[in-house]
Amino acid sequence: MKKTLPALALIGLFATPAAAADTLSDAVKADMPSLLTIYRDLHANPELSFEEVKSAAKMAAEAKKAGFEVTTGVGKTGVVAVMKNGPGPVVLLRADMDALPLVEQTGVPYASKVKALTREGAETGVMHACGHDTHMTAWIGTARRMAAMKSQWSGTLVMVGQPAEEIGSGARAMLDDGLYTRFPKPSTVIAFHDSAALPAGVIGYADGYTMANVDTVDLTIKGLGGHGAYPHLAKDPIVLAARVVTALQTLVAREVDPLESGVVTVGSFIGGTKHNIIPDEVKLQLTVRSYTPEVRKTLLDGIIRIAKGEAIAAGMPENRMPEMKLKDGITPATFNTQPVTNTITSAFAARFGKDRVRQLRAQMGGEDFSQFWLADKDNIQSLLFWVGGVPQAKWDAAGGDVTKLPSIHSPFWAPDPDTTIATATEAMVTAALAVLDKK
Numbered sequence: 250m251k252k253t254l255p256a257l258a259l260i261g262l263f264a265t266p267a268a269a270a271d272t273l274s275d276a277v278k279a280d281m282p283s284l285l286t287i288y289r290d291l292h293a294n295p296e297l298s299f300e301e302v303k304s305a306a307k308m309a310a311e312a313k314k315a316g317f318e319v320t321t322g323v324g325k326t327g328v329v330a331v332m333k334n335g336p337g338p339v340v341l342l343r344a345d346m347d348a349l350p351l352v353e354q355t356g357v358p359y360a361s362k363v364k365a366l367t368r369e370g371a372e373t374g375v376m377h378a379c380g381h382d383t384h385m386t387a388w389i390g391t392a393r394r395m396a397a398m399k400s401q402w403s404g405t406l407v408m409v410g411q412p413a414e415e416i417g418s419g420a421r422a423m424l425d426d427g428l429y430t431r432f433p434k435p436s437t438v439i440a441f442h443d444s445a446a447l448p449a450g451v452i453g454y455a456d457g458y459t460m461a462n463v464d465t466v467d468l469t470i471k472g473l474g475g476h477g478a479y480p481h482l483a484k485d486p487i488v489l490a491a492r493v494v495t496a497l498q499t500l501v502a503r504e505v506d507p508l509e510s511g512v513v514t515v516g517s518f519i520g521g522t523k524h525n526i527i528p529d530e531v532k533l534q535l536t537v538r539s540y541t542p543e544v545r546k547t548l549l550d551g552i553i554r555i556a557k558g559e560a561i562a563a564g565m566p567e568n569r570m571p572e573m574k575l576k577d578g579i580t581p582a583t584f585n586t587q588p589v590t591n592t593i594t595s596a597f598a599a600r601f602g603k604d605r606v607r608q609l610r611a612q613m614g615g616e617d618f619s620q621f622w623l624a625d626k627d628n629i630q631s632l633l634f635w636v637g638g639v640p641q642a643k644w645d646a647a648g649g650d651v652t653k654l655p656s657i658h659s660p661f662w663a664p665d666p667d668t669t670i671a672t673a674t675e676a677m678v679t680a681a682l683a684v685l686d687k688k
């Protein structure tokens with residue numbers, strides 16, 4: 250708002266602001282046939298988390314061609330492409346590269362037929378059902394434009410191809426492999442995610458918290474097994490676990506401030522082998538979501554407290570108390586900071602028009618993009634925005650009711666690649682220029 254509009258950053262000696270704005274749109278439009286060829290190739294050849302070897306090689310080759318200094322194999326399969334262009338801030342632009350273990354059912358001509366083994370060793374189809382192929386393609390489009398527009402910005406651009414977002418580990422792996430020590434450390438980090446809840450070409454963002462803390466919790470409810478006919482000789486963990494599941498519902502309803510947000514979902518309840526056997530234990534698998542550290546603590550402390558309390562109520566002996574384990578480490582909440590969120594979204598409004606830029610509510614999904622900010626949150630500004638991908642005709646047919654449309658992670662999710670990638674490329678360039686603006 251207070252900042253110079255990004256269009257102004259594009260003004261050449263002889264151009265008016267309107268003509269300058271068109272220059273970027275026109276350049277992206279002219280590049281779309283090439284970008285769509287890349288997109289269809291990436292879409293047809295998806296790779297699972299930490300296996301993004303071919304995808305990374307394609308991004309690295311394109312960035313090199315555009316004039317970036319490229320390093321591969323950062324955090325296993327990550328790509329870092331650096332362009333130093335005079336004094337000024339360091340801006341990191343991220344695209345994640347991994348696909349999901351799903352059999353694609355979109356029916357598009359370039360649909361994936363790839364098969365692979367999951368981390369658990371099961372055979373599966375592989376599909377870009379989260380749209381990370383649109384992220385990679387727009388990343389390439391952005392690298393090309395930023396290289397072509399070098400005379401219009403000053404600073405350093407660090408473009409990152411991140412592995413393994415879907416398992417919440419890739420950003421951490423890149424940081425642990427020296428992303429902020431071997432390469433210029435950013436003062437601003439920016440990423441976008443395609444959205445199945447916005448029509449193609451519309452940009453969305455939240456102010457402040459934008460994605461949630463994600464904790465994956467294993468809860469073991471112990472009992473004392475025995476014959477189903479003699480329950481008085483056993484301690485039944487099935488009945489106890491059922492009570493625990495019900496009591497856990499009071500955590501968000503009764504213990505979290507009604508103006509805060511949290512989720513406790515028991516997604517899996519595994520126990521027993523046969524009708525007439527009381528088992529020894531029941532295993533519960535939970536996903537726990539929050540934004541603030543305080544709510545997160547209330548939920549995690551509450552889960553084990555309730556489980557133990559119910560075990561005591563059931564008369565379980567001291568050595569058969571429930572056990573809780575956090576799996577895979579937390580994916581921390583993603584936070585859009587000020588003033589960069591204002592600066593960039595004002596630049597979006599100036600470029601795309603207010604109708605195409607919408608402030609939305611935060612989501613309870615998770616995103617490890619947060620790690621790039623948390624690595625030094627007092628000195629780094631951060632923005633993650635959404636770029637709508639739903640083909641306009643499908644959006645209209647559903648009357649804008651997203652419950653009638655496939656969500657991301659659905660085998661039917663097929664974004665409109667042309668509009669999504671063109672908008673995302675223009676938006677990423679606009680965002681970078683808003684920070685790297687030549688004063």
Ligand SMILES: [Zn+2]
Pocket residue numbers: 379415657658
């Ligand atoms: Zn995903």
Ligand SMILES: [Zn+2]
Pocket residue numbers: 379380381414442
């Ligand atoms: Zn994703």
